[in-house]
Amino acid sequence: MAIDRKQLIIEAATKSFSLFGFKATTMDQVAKIANVGKGTIYTFFKNKEELFDEIISSLISEMKKAADEAMDSSLSFHEKVHRGLYQILEFRLKHQLTIKLFQEEKEMGTPAVMEVMIKLEDAILGYLKEKIVAAIEKGEIQECNPEVTAFIMLKLYVALIFDWEKRNEPLEKEEIAKLFEQYIFKGLSNR
């Protein structure tokens, strides 16, 4: 069988997006890295954005897989959410592509990138929401609005992992888990 040109293109584009970002990646460059004529790219993808989208979709799948693997059905809901969310946010910190895109979103506000970041956040929120709905059904947690709860959990994590670090010493993974438990799962009150 001949070489899988589509796969070559995806790999080349992923490499280039990770290295230079979306805007600074040219289709000529992708074609060259993939050892493929530029026209060939357009037989598989309608345009640059669609190529980008396909790459992001696999990224989202990878994230879900990583989160699922970090969970263990024997764990409490609280531990599950903590490990899953932490895994997803670690992903952001470790994978070149997500780092580059995060930076490009902030610094240049490239529209295609902004769009894709919203998609990414939606995927995380949807994933979380599923877990929350299941936990309510199983009676593991109180009745609550799953949408708002997913939103609060994600924001709290992002704040603790990314925002806190901007002005303070980073928090340890265990500290974050403890804070998460203390606030979301126990509450501060004395009564």
Next chain:
Amino acid sequence: MAIDRKQLIIEAATKSFSLFGFKATTMDQVAKIANVGKGTIYTFFKNKEELFDEIISSLISEMKKAADEAMDSSLSFHEKVHRGLYQILEFRLKHQLTIKLFQEEKEMGTPAVMEVMIKLEDAILGYLKEKIVAAIEKGEIQECNPEVTAFIMLKLYVALIFDWEKRNEPLEKEEIAKLFEQYIFKGLSNR
């Protein structure tokens, strides 16, 4: 007594910063609005940034005053924090200057504005921290790290008031209070 030129300048600058932002406000413009020679501004303020700073300092005082007034010593800690924080964040939504600066920070990243926004956040966090320390001493809430707790409370509020609205129907004041109570003060857990 002759007209208070310093006050005129402050008022003119506040108006212009509110209307056009920091960067787009020129000292000539401020002088013209204040009906004052440009040189006069420099007898009261070292430079444009110092003028800006003085305006922000009064803004912070105003915020503190508004928050204090919204609290009532007969209220529970939870109600106090909710009302105080809500007041402060309402302030942001209602006052032209804070709206403009918030926008300028995001869209243009003007250095002087970024600096001032950090100062503003620090003021809010410091204020919150004080209230938390007092509440721990009085036994109204559990032992906790006041810095982190203030940070979490502010982030949660900002998320619920500003970020949630970006993609969903705004939450009512009462809903926010309820969510705040449910998560920070009671916790989600069933155990």
Next chain:
DNA sequence: TAATTGACTAAATGAGTAATTCGGTCATTT
């Protein structure tokens, strides 16, 4: 003849630069 290619085009970009604007000063005026 179906898949692949790269020269080509119109549109977008950005480097270079000329012109303008701005923050801050200070000699003059009030």
Next chain:
DNA sequence: AAATGACCGAATTACTCATTTAGTCAATTA
């Protein structure tokens, strides 16, 4: 002594034009 605005160098902006880029399509290849 206080206030002013013309003035200055630095910074920003507006503009131009050469280059680059996404996407097309006629020619080529297998």
